[in-house]
Amino acid sequence: MQPAIAVTGLSKTYASGFAALSQIDLEIRPGEIFALLGPNGAGKTTLINIICGIATASAGTVLVDGHDNVAAYRETRSRIGLVPQELTTDSFETVWTTVSFSRGLFGKPKNPAYVEQVLRDLSLFDKKDAKIITLSGGMKRRVLIAKALAHEPRILFLDEPSAGVDVELRRDMWGLVRNLRESGVTIVLTTHYIEEAEEMADRVGVISGGRIILVEDKAALMQKLGRKRLVIELHSPIETVPDALGSYGLTLDAAGAELVYTYDTRGERTGITSLLADLKSADIRFRDLRTEQSSLEDIFVGLVSHRT
Amino acid sequence: MTMNTHAARAIYLFEMGRTRRTLLQSIVSPVISTCLYFVVFGSAIGSRITEVDGVSYGAFIVPGLIMLSLLTQSISNASFGIYFPRFTGTIYEVLSAPISPIEIMLGYVGAAATKSIILGVIILITAAFFVPLRIEHPVVMLLFLVLTAVSFSLFGFLIGIWADGFEKLQVIPLLIITPLTFLGGSFYSIDMLPPFWRNVTLFNPVVYLVSGFRWSFHGVADVGIGLSLAMTLAFLGVCLAVATWIFKTGYRLKT
Ligand SMILES: Nc1ncnc2c1ncn2[C@@H]1O[C@H](COP(=O)(O)OP(=O)(O)OP(=O)(O)O)[C@@H](O)[C@H]1O
Ligand SMILES: [Mg+2]
Numbered sequence: 430m431q432p433a434i435a436v437t438g439l440s441k442t443y444a445s446g447f448a449a450l451s452q453i454d455l456e457i458r459p460g461e462i463f464a465l466l467g468p469n470g471a472g473k474t475t476l477i478n479i480i481c482g483i484a485t486a487s488a489g490t491v492l493v494d495g496h497d498n499v500a501a502y503r504e505t506r507s508r509i510g511l512v513p514q515e516l517t518t519d520s521f522e523t524v525w526t527t528v529s530f531s532r533g534l535f536g537k538p539k540n541p542a543y544v545e546q547v548l549r550d551l552s553l554f555d556k557k558d559a560k561i562i563t564l565s566g567g568m569k570r571r572v573l574i575a576k577a578l579a580h581e582p583r584i585l586f587l588d589e590p591s592a593g594v595d596v597e598l599r600r601d602m603w604g605l606v607r608n609l610r611e612s613g614v615t616i617v618l619t620t621h622y623i624e625e626a627e628e629m630a631d632r633v634g635v636i637s638g639g640r641i642i643l644v645e646d647k648a649a650l651m652q653k654l655g656r657k658r659l660v661i662e663l664h665s666p667i668e669t670v671p672d673a674l675g676s677y678g679l680t681l682d683a684a685g686a687e688l689v690y691t692y693d694t695r696g697e698r699t700g701i702t703s704l705l706a707d708l709k710s711a712d713i714r715f716r717d718l719r720t721e722q723s724s725l726e727d728i729f730v731g732l733v734s735h736r737t
Numbered sequence: 738m739t740m741n742t743h744a745a746r747a748i749y750l751f752e753m754g755r756t757r758r759t760l761l762q763s764i765v766s767p768v769i770s771t772c773l774y775f776v777v778f779g780s781a782i783g784s785r786i787t788e789v790d791g792v793s794y795g796a797f798i799v800p801g802l803i804m805l806s807l808l809t810q811s812i813s814n815a816s817f818g819i820y821f822p823r824f825t826g827t828i829y830e831v832l833s834a835p836i837s838p839i840e841i842m843l844g845y846v847g848a849a850a851t852k853s854i855i856l857g858v859i860i861l862i863t864a865a866f867f868v869p870l871r872i873e874h875p876v877v878m879l880l881f882l883v884l885t886a887v888s889f890s891l892f893g894f895l896i897g898i899w900a901d902g903f904e905k906l907q908v909i910p911l912l913i914i915t916p917l918t919f920l921g922g923s924f925y926s927i928d929m930l931p932p933f934w935r936n937v938t939l940f941n942p943v944v945y946l947v948s949g950f951r952w953s954f955h956g957v958a959d960v961g962i963g964l965s966l967a968m969t970l971a972f973l974g975v976c977l978a979v980a981t982w983i984f985k986t987g988y989r990l991k992t
Contacts, residue, residue, distance in 0.1 A: 536744055
């Protein structure tokens with residue numbers, strides 16, 4: 430299948446001489462939700478801006494549905510909607526005019542019924558005649574989303590959509606994103622809230638220092654990189670970990686009632702079998718066992734700190 | 738893909754909407770300043786200088802007066818129109834839209850030029866209350882009106898792209914255009930100057946605009962009408978070339 434977006438050998442050096450992106454290769458599949466994760470300054474916004482035509486690449490190419498984003502910018506840009514990271518809106522326009530303006534700007538004929546639907550989906554319709562300057566920050570964020578959707582894009586970029594957004598709007602937004610995905614829209618989002626990527630994304634890309642460190646199916650990523658914790662609930666609490674078990678790096682939890690063993694699921698052997706055998710020989714009896722998977726956040730922090 | 742007319746139209750209407758919000762101020766201020774000019778120049782000075790080139794002084798200054806407003810308003814409207822979205826960041830949307838540089842210019846420059854043409858007509862009507870007006874070559878008059886409005890709106894657009902602060906937005910209209918207009922024979926015939934200063938003045942492009950425009954009204958001119966027209970078109974050509982270069986390189990628009 431042709432990728433929705435294919436980025437090849439993309440580099441960006443700003444006029445200041447700062448290299449924000451180095452040799453990025455990335456493919457976004459049609460219809461997926463792709464989460465781009467990375468710390469501040471990693472180059473997420475730069476990458477999005479280049480794909481959307483706001484910044485120019487220093488090297489490399491971007492294909493959108495097979496069209497080059499420089500040579501065939503009309504084809505590529507008309508497919509893309511962008512919700513920028515910063516709350517940059519007009520002030521004195523009304524919600525209705527600014528959203529209708531976006532639609533026209535992207536070359537679509539007027540369609541009040543569609544604009545109304547977008548505003549309703551974002552609970553903005555009762556504010557349609559309000560001047561944007563009178564809206565709260567969260568409302569402005571909704572306006573930006575409405576503007577991005579006004580021309581019925583096939584690909585939607587959400588650059589840190591959750592920044593400064595309350596729980597309710599976040600829930601609404603994710604509902605909307607899921608609906609869009611249902612209707613076949615490809616979604617690329619950046620976020621600092623890793624639970625979101627974990628909750629929303631089909632695939633996750635990690636970017637740091639202007640390089641893509643990894644791209645993986647979320648499930649596979651969690652499985653592959655995930656460190657697991659084996660929690661052993663003891664019959665009776667102990668005060669110290671017996672010397673005989675010293676090689677496992679165990680820790681005590683719940684006031685000595687739980688032994689915690691951290692292991693890497695990627696390893697040849699997890700060491701669980703021998704641990705259990707050694708527990709038996711040390712005459713430590715246990716009532717129950719459970720495992721806990723580390724979150725994407727743990728994986729992410731592990732990766733980034735490992736690299737830098 | 739053909740031209741994105743929806744986009745050019747959207748920008749044009751957006752900009753015109755901005756004008757409509759300040760409609761009163763857009764009409765009232767030129768009317769007031771025109772009246773002031775007539776009181777000061779027409780009556781006070783006109784009572785001493787009765788005729789220039791066989792035209793009453795009051796009627797003589799009308800074309801210059803319109804040119805003065807046309808130049809300053811075209812520049813300030815167009816420069817503000819493009820600078821403001823750059824300043825607030827909303828320009829991101831225009832840059833990410835499937836719209837060509839020409840369409841962007843059509844939208845912004847077209848709206849600014851429209852506004853100045855309307856303004857020119859308002860001043861013309863106001864002037865008609867003060868002096869008997871006669872336009873000998875109405876088609877040429879319209880041609881100059883439109884050409885000047887478009888060229889200087891385009892010039893203003895370029896300033897709006899070049900500027901990286903509000904001061905720079907003001908600096909060219911204030912320090913270059915206004916003096917050039919005043920020194921460009923708006924309120925006098927350059928033939929009234931001593932020969933040396935007359936020759937210096939010929940380096941001032943505004944002279945050609947005012948002269949050509951005046952010719953369309955009164956049939957008299959400081960320089961030939963053909964030369965006036967050629968100079969105006971040349972100015973437009975230079976602005977277009979610079980604009981093309983800006984969009985090719987992304988200068989000041991894209992990082
Ligand atoms: N116009 C510019 N000129 C010079 N350097 C820039 C410019 N824009 C961004 N940078 C630098 O490029 C790097 C990447 O910035 P970018 O905004 O892409 O990061 P990001 O991943 O989006 O970060 P955040 O999570 O904070 O939004 C940063 O170090 C930033 O300082
Ligand atoms: Mg960013």
